[in-house]
Amino acid sequence: MRATLGEALKSALKERDRVAIAALRSALSAIDNAEAVPVEAPAGPAAGGEHIAGAVAGLGAAEAERRQLTEADVRSIVEEEARERSVAAAEYERLGRDDVAERLRAEAGVLERHLGSSA
Structure with a gap:
């Protein structure tokens, strides 16, 4: 379903359909947010010093693996x-x-059409 929403967004952008663009961007953002891994709060103030034990550096060091959503979740x-x-x-x-x-009913209609087409 995520892929079809992305394709629909591309089409809406080409057609300059503002209602569809708003609804689809919002839905895709909500999906992205649901995939995000919660950030844990730091345990306490970091000890002074130049290096932190266990820290990694370099390309991809700050990337966290995202949660995998099922089609039912999406x-x-x-x-x-x-x-x-x-x-x-x-x-x-x-x-x-x-x-x-x-406008909000029109946006809801856009999303409901995609729900109906993926059933």
Whole structure:
């Protein structure tokens, strides 16, 4: 599903479809965030000195392996993104901001189409 979202983003960029671009970028970012490994807080102040025991240097030293998401995980993230937009649209409509509500519903529709096509 991630690959199809990426391809859809490329198409939306070519077509200059702002609604689709916003929805797809947001969904892909949410997937990226879910793959990120949580950062552990430092245990305490580092001891002074030029070198730190166990430290590595060089190309790739700061890279952390990312979590691998299943297709079900990715689908769940995209479903949540669509659901959040629908809830927000209802709230904006209640507040009289029909223009924003309409845009959010359109973004939710973009994501829901991708959920339906990957089933």
